[in-house]
Amino acid sequence: MDTITNVVTHNKCSGCSACFSSCPKGAITMQMNREGFMEPVIDKQKCINCNLCNKVCPILIDTVSTTQETIPPTYAGWNKDKRIREQSSSGGIFLS
Numbered sequence: 419m420d421t422i423t424n425v426v427t428h429n430k431c432s433g434c435s436a437c438f439s440s441c442p443k444g445a446i447t448m449q450m451n452r453e454g455f456m457e458p459v460i461d462k463q464k465c466i467n468c469n470l471c472n473k474v475c476p477i478l479i480d481t482v483s484t485t486q487e488t489i490p491p492t493y494a495g496w497n498k499d500k501r502i503r504e505q506s507s508s509g510g511i512f513l514s
C-alpha cells in the first residue's frame with residue numbers, strides 16, 4: 419500500500435490535513451514546501467505504523483474506489499433564463 423510520503427513525493431497531495439488530524443501520536447506536522455503548499459511531514463520517531471493516515475487520505479482512497487463499478491452517474495444543468503444564470507453561482511439550478 420502507498421504511504422502518504424508517496425502521495426507527497428508524486429505531487430498528488432492536496433494539503434487537506436486529514437492525515438495530520440487522524441494521527442493518534444502527533445507524528446505528523448503540516449509544513450510549507452518550497453512551492454508554498456502545505457504538506458505532511460512524518461516524525462518517524464513518533465510513528466507507530468498504525469496506518470490511520472493512509473486510511474483517511476482522499477487521494478489514496480480515490481485510487482481504490484474509482485473503478486468503473488463505483489463511479490456514480492454525473493449530471494449537469496443550468497437555468498435557461500440568462501438573467502437568472504448571471505445572478506446565481508449554481509447556474510440558476512437552485513433558484514428559490
Ligand code: SF4
Pocket residue numbers: 440441442443444445446460464465466467468469470471472
Ligand atoms: S502511521 Fe499512524 S502513527 Fe504513523 S504517521 Fe500515520 S497515523 Fe501517525
Ligand code: SF4
Pocket residue numbers: 422425426430431432433434435436437438457458474475476477478
Ligand atoms: S490526507 Fe493525503 S492529501 Fe490530505 S494532506 Fe495528508 S497526504 Fe495530503
